[in-house]
Amino acid sequence: MKSFLLAFVLLALASSLASAFDPRPLQDFCVAIDEPKSAVFLNGKFCKDPKLAKAGDFYFSVKMPGDTNNPVAARIDFAPYGQNPPHTHPRATEILVLLEGTLLVGFVTSNPNHTLISKVLNKGDVFVFAIGLIHFQFNIGKANALAFAGLSSQNPGVITIADAVFGSNPPINPDFLAKAFQLNVKVVKDLQAKF
Amino acid sequence: MKSFLLAFVLLALASSLASAFDPRPLQDFCVAIDEPKSAVFLNGKFCKDPKLAKAGDFYFSVKMPGDTNNPVAARIDFAPYGQNPPHTHPRATEILVLLEGTLLVGFVTSNPNHTLISKVLNKGDVFVFAIGLIHFQFNIGKANALAFAGLSSQNPGVITIADAVFGSNPPINPDFLAKAFQLNVKVVKDLQAKF
Amino acid sequence: MKSFLLAFVLLALASSLASAFDPRPLQDFCVAIDEPKSAVFLNGKFCKDPKLAKAGDFYFSVKMPGDTNNPVAARIDFAPYGQNPPHTHPRATEILVLLEGTLLVGFVTSNPNHTLISKVLNKGDVFVFAIGLIHFQFNIGKANALAFAGLSSQNPGVITIADAVFGSNPPINPDFLAKAFQLNVKVVKDLQAKF
Amino acid sequence: MKSFLLAFVLLALASSLASAFDPRPLQDFCVAIDEPKSAVFLNGKFCKDPKLAKAGDFYFSVKMPGDTNNPVAARIDFAPYGQNPPHTHPRATEILVLLEGTLLVGFVTSNPNHTLISKVLNKGDVFVFAIGLIHFQFNIGKANALAFAGLSSQNPGVITIADAVFGSNPPINPDFLAKAFQLNVKVVKDLQAKF
Amino acid sequence: MKSFLLAFVLLALASSLASAFDPRPLQDFCVAIDEPKSAVFLNGKFCKDPKLAKAGDFYFSVKMPGDTNNPVAARIDFAPYGQNPPHTHPRATEILVLLEGTLLVGFVTSNPNHTLISKVLNKGDVFVFAIGLIHFQFNIGKANALAFAGLSSQNPGVITIADAVFGSNPPINPDFLAKAFQLNVKVVKDLQAKF
Amino acid sequence: MKSFLLAFVLLALASSLASAFDPRPLQDFCVAIDEPKSAVFLNGKFCKDPKLAKAGDFYFSVKMPGDTNNPVAARIDFAPYGQNPPHTHPRATEILVLLEGTLLVGFVTSNPNHTLISKVLNKGDVFVFAIGLIHFQFNIGKANALAFAGLSSQNPGVITIADAVFGSNPPINPDFLAKAFQLNVKVVKDLQAKF
Missing domain, CATH: 2.60.120.10 (Jelly Rolls)
Incomplete structure (x- = not known):
């Protein structure tokens, strides 16, 4: 990235x-x-x-x-x-x-x-x-x-926003993130896999 | 939200x-x-x-x-x-x-x-x-x-992450955000419309 | 106390x-x-x-x-x-x-x-x-x-007032305290014995 | 004093x-x-x-x-x-x-x-x-x-201890002070009258 | 200068x-x-x-x-x-x-x-x-x-050293400065005139 | 001095x-x-x-x-x-x-x-x-x-001005100091020898 x-x-x-x-x-x-x-x-x-x-x-x-x-x-x-x-x-x-x-x-x-x-x-x-x-x-x-x-x-x-939100370890609850970012849960899980 | x-x-x-x-x-x-x-x-x-x-x-x-x-x-x-x-x-x-x-x-x-x-x-x-x-x-x-x-x-x-990134006024360049968040440009534009 | x-x-x-x-x-x-x-x-x-x-x-x-x-x-x-x-x-x-x-x-x-x-x-x-x-x-x-x-x-x-004033070690001069608190010297000495 | x-x-x-x-x-x-x-x-x-x-x-x-x-x-x-x-x-x-x-x-x-x-x-x-x-x-x-x-x-x-404790305005509850300073309630009320 | x-x-x-x-x-x-x-x-x-x-x-x-x-x-x-x-x-x-x-x-x-x-x-x-x-x-x-x-x-x-020492207003006592800087009093007075 | x-x-x-x-x-x-x-x-x-x-x-x-x-x-x-x-x-x-x-x-x-x-x-x-x-x-x-x-x-x-300016170790370039203090280069070199 x-x-x-x-x-x-x-x-x-x-x-x-x-x-x-x-x-x-x-x-x-x-x-x-x-x-x-x-x-x-x-x-x-x-x-x-x-x-x-x-x-x-x-x-x-x-x-x-x-x-x-x-x-x-x-x-x-x-x-x-x-x-x-x-x-x-x-x-x-x-x-x-x-x-x-x-x-x-x-x-x-x-x-x-x-x-x-x-x-x-x-x-x-x-x-x-x-x-x-x-x-x-x-x-x-x-x-x-x-x-x-x-x-x-x-x-x-330094806090890189995308990394911290979608790449934390362990990951943040994807249902929670989907709601916060108004994204489909599947999209959030894909992002969490990438970061 | x-x-x-x-x-x-x-x-x-x-x-x-x-x-x-x-x-x-x-x-x-x-x-x-x-x-x-x-x-x-x-x-x-x-x-x-x-x-x-x-x-x-x-x-x-x-x-x-x-x-x-x-x-x-x-x-x-x-x-x-x-x-x-x-x-x-x-x-x-x-x-x-x-x-x-x-x-x-x-x-x-x-x-x-x-x-x-x-x-x-x-x-x-x-x-x-x-x-x-x-x-x-x-x-x-x-x-x-x-x-x-x-x-x-x-x-x-307070800086609400999703609002600040996808809802700024004026909006951040969507091509830039698409790359930073590894999202499709269309998805970024949709998010920018929602926030 | x-x-x-x-x-x-x-x-x-x-x-x-x-x-x-x-x-x-x-x-x-x-x-x-x-x-x-x-x-x-x-x-x-x-x-x-x-x-x-x-x-x-x-x-x-x-x-x-x-x-x-x-x-x-x-x-x-x-x-x-x-x-x-x-x-x-x-x-x-x-x-x-x-x-x-x-x-x-x-x-x-x-x-x-x-x-x-x-x-x-x-x-x-x-x-x-x-x-x-x-x-x-x-x-x-x-x-x-x-x-x-x-x-x-x-x-x-933490400074507990009564303890610090009447219970210090060594004690503060009782004549001095009696005057400062407008108490009888004997009362001060009693307090110093208790604290 | x-x-x-x-x-x-x-x-x-x-x-x-x-x-x-x-x-x-x-x-x-x-x-x-x-x-x-x-x-x-x-x-x-x-x-x-x-x-x-x-x-x-x-x-x-x-x-x-x-x-x-x-x-x-x-x-x-x-x-x-x-x-x-x-x-x-x-x-x-x-x-x-x-x-x-x-x-x-x-x-x-x-x-x-x-x-x-x-x-x-x-x-x-x-x-x-x-x-x-x-x-x-x-x-x-x-x-x-x-x-x-x-x-x-x-x-x-500046906080003069005796004045602040016994001379506050309004006065602190004398029963409370009597217990805190191990004094008779009457002595506390006398002190509150003096300060 | x-x-x-x-x-x-x-x-x-x-x-x-x-x-x-x-x-x-x-x-x-x-x-x-x-x-x-x-x-x-x-x-x-x-x-x-x-x-x-x-x-x-x-x-x-x-x-x-x-x-x-x-x-x-x-x-x-x-x-x-x-x-x-x-x-x-x-x-x-x-x-x-x-x-x-x-x-x-x-x-x-x-x-x-x-x-x-x-x-x-x-x-x-x-x-x-x-x-x-x-x-x-x-x-x-x-x-x-x-x-x-x-x-x-x-x-x-900003304190420019030469200006502050030799160009103050009013000037510092030249005898004092001559001793401090080990300079002749006349040299100090010349400097004070320049700055 | x-x-x-x-x-x-x-x-x-x-x-x-x-x-x-x-x-x-x-x-x-x-x-x-x-x-x-x-x-x-x-x-x-x-x-x-x-x-x-x-x-x-x-x-x-x-x-x-x-x-x-x-x-x-x-x-x-x-x-x-x-x-x-x-x-x-x-x-x-x-x-x-x-x-x-x-x-x-x-x-x-x-x-x-x-x-x-x-x-x-x-x-x-x-x-x-x-x-x-x-x-x-x-x-x-x-x-x-x-x-x-x-x-x-x-x-x-503590920074003693004369010592720091004329007595540093190694010395500051005397041509530079001569210009800054409007002194003759020879005078500066003499001062640097004294301090």
């Missing part, structure tokens, strides 16, 4: 885009490191010794090869007609800078209006998607598109 | 369930009032003169007649097989206390696992739905169900 | 009623676990591996047997004329849902007014006590009363 | 001791002003035009004559054996600098320990009282004492 | 890069508007009626003509060898995306180390400057450079 | 002056302790077992011998004409209580005004320096001066 290449590059700039959800900084910066003791889960990450910080810890390049581990900053490649399907970030606002190509982007406001606010972006354009709202990006050009996305939390979270 | 009666009762306890998104209290409490000058939108509400606060400002009853204006506390009535379809609250965690009946409730975790965490609730049971996650309630009994829901923000927001 | 049965049930829903005092969530949820290394005290708790979360971690029932370890959610049983004496929660707002019986509840505002805001609650009523204010509950009926209380912090704290 | 002179001096340094409860600053500083439209209550104060700020807005002197309007900074004068009776600040931590004299100060930790942590302070000593805990100051010397107190919120609030 | 063209473009995306210093959102978004009543200063801005929000409110383009009023997002043009001199943002972290040219960028950590962390950036590179630290950008190429800068607060503030 | 004696005294009152940058308290108080495992850096400190807290943990005296480890509270001694040169605290507001002597203190507001707000303080005077702004203290009397300074964060940070 995702025809775009999502290239998350590891940037240890954990608190660099300080978010309303992140712990407040108590140091000049916190370069996040992965805590080796995997049995223990903290609310947040451990920081590198600040004296060992290097310029590379604050740096990211859209020219770097892809790496899928970084939630804060991302290079997103879109093949022609590729899409980043409807999704939300429960803990972050997103800022998207389009470096190449043409994208149709948009988000839908909450109940009761469900207003779609969308725009066609070209090179050099910047767009902002507010925290928690359903949004998407769609390459409507014949060429590749390349964007930089920054997210305002150390752990923004 | 919503077979349940959603009875939001006006409770002027704006900051009573202080949330991470609400302004910090600077008074013993802030009993929200609607600011008459409708052309001006503040981030938050004005407060009643604290000296005029009454017990009724801190009180809510599931026996009260419905009122659709209060986002913080709600009585929810479910007809047999009625449902509260998949939705998220972008700015609040929800706590649900079941007073009568039997409900199947659940939520789906974020990418990449999409784990469905669900439970059948009976009278006296309490369940918590974390901020920003897709969740639902479904009356699986033959009798009515009655619940009290508290939300952790003065303005939690 | 406490004639009511205070049944705190362990609900590992640490961040479920996210409070202004709790660290911001960086995960979908944090199911608190007790860190085994007792010599180290963190500001907050460690979280369970989110992949191991179960529905029971988000669930609480007033039908469950009592458990005294959970500060976030509680079943409170009141014998006839039983009371929850004047106390404050320095780090949480409290929401009380009355499931059975009749309670007189109230709180006092801060200086200089000291207004008592109180109300008689019946089954299905909900009342809110703002953070840091002195409040109480009193069963004024001849039958038992049963309530569910939710608190807006992972560690709300 | 209060034999000390409490001299609160108006210091328009509203957000200068930024607290966890205060709105975040969006300017270099916010010199609070009183909003003339008394019918409207905001959560926080309006700020003076920053261009009009003067050094006096950031300045306070223990030599200044008393003024009872400022909640953030205070000069406190204690007559011999004068006291600041047990009280809490629901929205602020307090830092006290003793400039002259000798004070016995202390606070009591929350349930279940109720540990009294107290100390005799002399000139040049500084003591900190954590937010929400019951604390007091008592001049145990034969000379006057003079202290400077800073509070960590624009509106810290 | 500033050879670069600083083109701040009005982007009414006030809370889009939600910062630790900004008030928490209580709406899907707050499109800031300038409140006409200039005599009143709030901590934060008023929001546009959300129903009137348009895509342009979330959009910014580096191709747009310069506008000096927007503190949140900026296009920065650097002439060859142009510079953005040492400065701090007291209320924001900055993220810089280089769209054209070559820049030397850097920041200095706090006492006692004063480590300079710097890097030469090329097209497509991104760098982060942590809140409150002294940082700078310098065009070291022979061509123009073009960057997009995002700041994590609605009102980040 | 610093002719004053900076006597930071270890006061383990980590969160006592709760700041907007500090983690929210989840206990009555957090008496910070140094975590022995030096390879791991947390955002914040570990707390002492609250049951072991003693009065000394909340106490500080300007009579105590100097100790350079405590960032929250400080005794500052100024020799005649001694100075605390221009500096900022990126994570704290500072409150200064003058106990002896005469100081000229001041701070400069941010761009574009750079207003110097300064005042001569005498014994008993208190002054507040807002977070992130450049400020200084200068003993303009012939006698020693003695002050108590409290800072609103567990780790406020």
Whole structure:
């Protein structure tokens, strides 16, 4: 379903885009490191010794090869007609800078209006998607598109709507979903088989 | 689509369930009032003169007649097989206390696992739905169900998934949605006509 | 002094009623676990591996047997004329849902007014006590009363006024207390012996 | 009851001791002003035009004559054996600098320990009282004492325990209080008449 | 002194890069508007009626003509060898995306180390400057450079070090500055005349 | 350069002056302790077992011998004409209580005004320096001066302007600095050699 290449590059700039959800900084910066003791889960990450910080810890390049581990900053490649399907970030606002190509982007406001606010972006354009709202990006050009996305939390979270609703594990009761989406139960079961 | 009666009762306890998104209290409490000058939108509400606060400002009853204006506390009535379809609250965690009946409730975790965490609730049971996650309630009994829901923000927001995706105004590009949901374009257009 | 049965049930829903005092969530949820290394005290708790979360971690029932370890959610049983004496929660707002019986509840505002805001609650009523204010509950009926209380912090704290003032360890200077409470020194010493 | 002179001096340094409860600053500083439209209550104060700020807005002197309007900074004068009776600040931590004299100060930790942590302070000593805990100051010397107190919120609030419990308006049910404080009902009614 | 063209473009995306210093959102978004009543200063801005929000409110383009009023997002043009001199943002972290040219960028950590962390950036590179630290950008190429800068607060503030120290109004005591900067008093007075 | 004696005294009152940058308290108080495992850096400190807290943990005296480890509270001694040169605290507001002597203190507001707000303080005077702004203290009397300074964060940070700009390691490009400060390159290189 995702025809775009999502290239998350590891940037240890954990608190660099300080978010309303992140712990407040108590140091000049916190370069996040992965805590080796995997049995223990903290609310947040451990920081590198600040004296060992290097310029590379604050740096990211859209020219770097892809790496899928970084939630804060991302290079997103879109093949022609590729899409980043409807999704939300429960803990972050997103800022998207389009470096190449043409994208149709948009988000839908909450109940009761469900207003779609969308725009066609070209090179050099910047767009902002507010925290928690359903949004998407769609390459409507014949060429590749390349964007930089920054997210305002150390752990923004992603909920891809179609996957979460029709692809949960275990599946949601299909009769319930059929009613909620006004679809035939058979169609819902087919979707649950695909996702 | 919503077979349940959603009875939001006006409770002027704006900051009573202080949330991470609400302004910090600077008074013993802030009993929200609607600011008459409708052309001006503040981030938050004005407060009643604290000296005029009454017990009724801190009180809510599931026996009260419905009122659709209060986002913080709600009585929810479910007809047999009625449902509260998949939705998220972008700015609040929800706590649900079941007073009568039997409900199947659940939520789906974020990418990449999409784990469905669900439970059948009976009278006296309490369940918590974390901020920003897709969740639902479904009356699986033959009798009515009655619940009290508290939300952790003065303005939690509600995004009903099916409405936001297929019922936005203007509609989202149906070719885009067909691909994202792996549905036939005709089915998407039918859904967009219904929602 | 406490004639009511205070049944705190362990609900590992640490961040479920996210409070202004709790660290911001960086995960979908944090199911608190007790860190085994007792010599180290963190500001907050460690979280369970989110992949191991179960529905029971988000669930609480007033039908469950009592458990005294959970500060976030509680079943409170009141014998006839039983009371929850004047106390404050320095780090949480409290929401009380009355499931059975009749309670007189109230709180006092801060200086200089000291207004008592109180109300008689019946089954299905909900009342809110703002953070840091002195409040109480009193069963004024001849039958038992049963309530569910939710608190807006992972560690709300409780300060029972009479215990803290007259039962501290070591005791506060009785001459000082006699003057502050306008009581005879002998009465103060008697109270300090009782608490 | 209060034999000390409490001299609160108006210091328009509203957000200068930024607290966890205060709105975040969006300017270099916010010199609070009183909003003339008394019918409207905001959560926080309006700020003076920053261009009009003067050094006096950031300045306070223990030599200044008393003024009872400022909640953030205070000069406190204690007559011999004068006291600041047990009280809490629901929205602020307090830092006290003793400039002259000798004070016995202390606070009591929350349930279940109720540990009294107290100390005799002399000139040049500084003591900190954590937010929400019951604390007091008592001049145990034969000379006057003079202290400077800073509070960590624009509106810290003060709850004088004896006044709030026995002097509320309307009064709390005396039977209830008698039981809670293990006092004779007649003693409670006498106290309620005095406070 | 500033050879670069600083083109701040009005982007009414006030809370889009939600910062630790900004008030928490209580709406899907707050499109800031300038409140006409200039005599009143709030901590934060008023929001546009959300129903009137348009895509342009979330959009910014580096191709747009310069506008000096927007503190949140900026296009920065650097002439060859142009510079953005040492400065701090007291209320924001900055993220810089280089769209054209070559820049030397850097920041200095706090006492006692004063480590300079710097890097030469090329097209497509991104760098982060942590809140409150002294940082700078310098065009070291022979061509123009073009960057997009995002700041994590609605009102980040800028303190240009040389201007603030030597160009304050009224001037700081030159003897004091001479000692602090180990410069001759005459040199300090010359600087104060220039800035 | 610093002719004053900076006597930071270890006061383990980590969160006592709760700041907007500090983690929210989840206990009555957090008496910070140094975590022995030096390879791991947390955002914040570990707390002492609250049951072991003693009065000394909340106490500080300007009579105590100097100790350079405590960032929250400080005794500052100024020799005649001694100075605390221009500096900022990126994570704290500072409150200064003058106990002896005469100081000229001041701070400069941010761009574009750079207003110097300064005042001569005498014994008993208190002054507040807002977070992130450049400020200084200068003993303009012939006698020693003695002050108590409290800072609103567990780790406020200090950036001494002259040291950070001219004494960074490695040094900032002198041509760049010469232009930014409108100084001769030779003068800049001399300064870089001194700092």
